[in-house]
Amino acid sequence: MLVYWWILLVFVIGAAVGSFLNVAISRLPLEKSLLWPSSRCGNCLQTIRCYDNLPLLSYLRLRGRCRNCGARFSIRYFIVELATGLGFAGLFYLEVVVNIHEWPNQRGAWAVQQGFFPIEWWLGFGYHAILFSLLMVVSMCDLDCFEIPIQVTLTGAALGLLGSLFFAWPWPWTPAQAVPFNVNMLNPWQVPQAGLKAGLQPWPLWGPLPQWLAPGGNWQTGLATAIAGGLAGTFLLRAIAFLAGKGLGKEAMGLGDADLMMMAGCFLGWQPVVIAFFVSAVPGLVFGALSLTLRKGSEIPFGPSLAVGLLGTMLSWRWIGPYVQPILFWDTLLLILAPACMIFMFVLTFLLRLAQR
Numbered sequence: 266m267l268v269y270w271w272i273l274l275v276f277v278i279g280a281a282v283g284s285f286l287n288v289a290i291s292r293l294p295l296e297k298s299l300l301w302p303s304s305r306c307g308n309c310l311q312t313i314r315c316y317d318n319l320p321l322l323s324y325l326r327l328r329g330r331c332r333n334c335g336a337r338f339s340i341r342y343f344i345v346e347l348a349t350g351l352g353f354a355g356l357f358y359l360e361v362v363v364n365i366h367e368w369p370n371q372r373g374a375w376a377v378q379q380g381f382f383p384i385e386w387w388l389g390f391g392y393h394a395i396l397f398s399l400l401m402v403v404s405m406c407d408l409d410c411f412e413i414p415i416q417v418t419l420t421g422a423a424l425g426l427l428g429s430l431f432f433a434w435p436w437p438w439t440p441a442q443a444v445p446f447n448v449n450m451l452n453p454w455q456v457p458q459a460g461l462k463a464g465l466q467p468w469p470l471w472g473p474l475p476q477w478l479a480p481g482g483n484w485q486t487g488l489a490t491a492i493a494g495g496l497a498g499t500f501l502l503r504a505i506a507f508l509a510g511k512g513l514g515k516e517a518m519g520l521g522d523a524d525l526m527m528m529a530g531c532f533l534g535w536q537p538v539v540i541a542f543f544v545s546a547v548p549g550l551v552f553g554a555l556s557l558t559l560r561k562g563s564e565i566p567f568g569p570s571l572a573v574g575l576l577g578t579m580l581s582w583r584w585i586g587p588y589v590q591p592i593l594f595w596d597t598l599l600l601i602l603a604p605a606c607m608i609f610m611f612v613l614t615f616l617l618r619l620a621q622r
């Protein structure tokens with residue numbers, strides 16, 4: 266019974282956060298302050314009263330109009346509040362109620378069934394909810410004006426680095442609790458099984474951990490992993506934008522996408538970010554087709570696809586992780602594979618350019 270109340274509470278908090286995200290989405294691209302002035306009607310400039318500023322409810326009661334002058338507010342405000350509320354509730358349901366990462370439970374099955382979740386689960390969910398909110402803002406800004414505000418991605422990267430100090434792999438386990446196992450005979454190294462499923466920083470920077478980070482679980486490991494993630498995110502996207510730009514002979518991708526991946530890397534580490542880039546191709550094709558038919562423009566924002574790819578990868582890492590581990594921790598293979606992918610990328614875009622002529 267308590268579980269339903271938690272889901273409702275998380276939904277309400279999400280809608281309230283969405284209300285704040287709306288302010289960020291409408292003000293940041295214009296370089297305005299987030300805190301001052303308070304919310305106003307864009308038409309009559311009248312301050313919106315507190316009781317008309319309730320998420321979701323006020324929009325429904327006033328039918329999306331200003332109480333003072335009757336001007337219509339964009340439906341986007343309502344959609345962002347609803348999507349953030351549902352996103353928070355969905356994330357909470359999957360990560361805490363269903364526990365898809367299989368976070369360890371020191372409280373006992375009965376307590377969890379009654380809705381008394383361990384504090385570590387709440388912290389893990391909260392950390393991911395922050396990432397979700399940041400991705401929501403950058404996606405909406407990218408959809409709205411083809412721009413990813415650097416204030417958001419830099420703040421997000423700082424939050425990710427800060428969190429990494431507390432959520433190092435194999436958090437929330439101590440290294441002694443984590444059970445080692447071998448997954449790859451070619452390049453055997455010991456992954457604590459529990460760490461593989463933690464989902465916050467699902468993997469360390471490298472395995473086996475270098476001497477100066479052993480035995481792991483300390484803030485140094487977390488920070489090193491987050492920095493590696495941020496660097497991997499930004500360099501991967503910048504390299505691809507550069508090569509695709511050379512191949513196509515015109516700008517292929519905004520550098521805001523590189524900042525987005527840098528931010529995500531600071532939260533998740535480098536491996537999920539690299540995999541998420543490839544996963545993003547799936548929502549990318551769907552959004553691309555939709556945007557070409559609906560907007561008739563040639564420019565397609567990539568930010569929302571990256572956000573969907575990142576969240577999907579993060580939530581399914583327990584299933585994806587074991588399959589990609591042999592590749593991602595095999596240094597020789599990576600040294601061959603990375604340049605090969607880069608050359609392939611350049612050739613592919615160059616052929617596209619020839620085909621367009």
Ligand SMILES: [Zn+2]
Pocket residue numbers: 306307308309310311331332333334335336
């Ligand atoms: Zn008004």
